[in-house]
Amino acid sequence: MDKLIIEGGRRLEGTVAISGAKNAVLPVLAATLLTSGRNKISGVPRVRDVFTMIRLLGELGARLESFEGDTLVIDTSGVNNPEAPYELVSTMRASCLVLGPLLARLGQARVSLPGGCAIGARPMDLHIKGLQAMGAEIELVQGYIHGTAEKGLKGDHIYFDTVTVTGTANLMMAAALADGETILENAAREPEIIFLADVLGRAGAKIEGQGSDVIIIQGATALKPIECRIFPDRIEAGTFMIAAAITGGDVEITNCIPHHLESLIHKLREAGIQVEPGDNSLRVKGQDRFRSIDIKTQPHPGFPTDLQAQTMALMTLAEGQSIIVENVFENRFMHAAELMRMGAEIFLDGHTAIVKGVARLSGAPLMATDLRASASLVLAALAAKGESVISRVYHIDRGYEGIEKKLVQMGASIRRVK
């Protein structure tokens, strides 16, 4: 179990380049199951979740031909096994993204229910309801979703009670090979959904409306192998923007898409942090003193829940009191207890956290619980006085490629110990 040892109190300076978006590459990897041939994907981040998804695709019969640098080639002509096993799915909820493609490709799927994780129950009822509407027979057998669609899937008009990102992705992929037209109402509008729709479109699916809350898909009889370059990770970029702000540093974040970060840019400016967007870069200048702000997490284009923990870390050092409302997940304040051990003053009440800014945090031994919570502990440790030791960093390796190398490059004192 690796640990990260951080000596806080150093301002971050210099530049950092952002890696490909984890939550864009995972659905695209699942979408390769819809094709039968050599799929070539570049801009792929070397993060744990990508390797987990590659292993899962291998279980299903796909073959990884090469993964050099940021480009991988995966041959899906041999996909023949409909079963995604519990031991893989339980480590990564995004494995659920193979459900729609397997039903569309093989006419059957057996995918373990992901089970809960630190941030919530993570149900799949909306995925299942949508696939049933498209003609799949689905039953739950010993913790597995057993789906069959012998006569193939049929397009339908589907309404999502709640905006679900992977639910939208799953049904869009299933619809891409279904018979007829599918309409997805109250669909997710995340950039990762737009990207997936565009990639499927280039493979032969007819999709329109992506980016709005109504997506219309005309099913095709077959799709061509996927070729694409994954765009930069907006959550990694946002995490480093907050790293610059919390250390009072001056950082140029390159290879990023400022348009994907509008909500964070506005909130940081509201706090008095200087943010200067370039074409594909962002300059962030921290201040020694900055104001508290209030945030409410929402589906895109609202404030992203995946940046909530990192923003809370920043607000522990703001002047005044911040109110943070987590509207997307039911239990996403796990980082608060650890931040309080560093001297933060946080009052939790259900979906609301009230953060009273303090003058300083002090380093401490810390425990990561989930991917973005561990990122928030790294940020707090960078600003804290003294040394912090963060254990269970496998959480952070799921979604950040070489985080300590990138931070060292900006002047942080951080090292990984086995």
Ligand code: EPZ
């Ligand atoms: C995706 O998860 C992301 N993961 C998450 O990022 C992100 O936090 C989340 O979207 C919200 O933006 C990937 O894209 C791989 P949801 P997802 O379905 O799709 C409820 C990270 O840190 N819901 O949009 O699983 C659900 O309980 C991860 O990179 C149902 O009730 O999230 C939640 O409260 C963490 N029934 C809300 O919807 C369903 O069938 C939004 O969840 C599905 C979801």
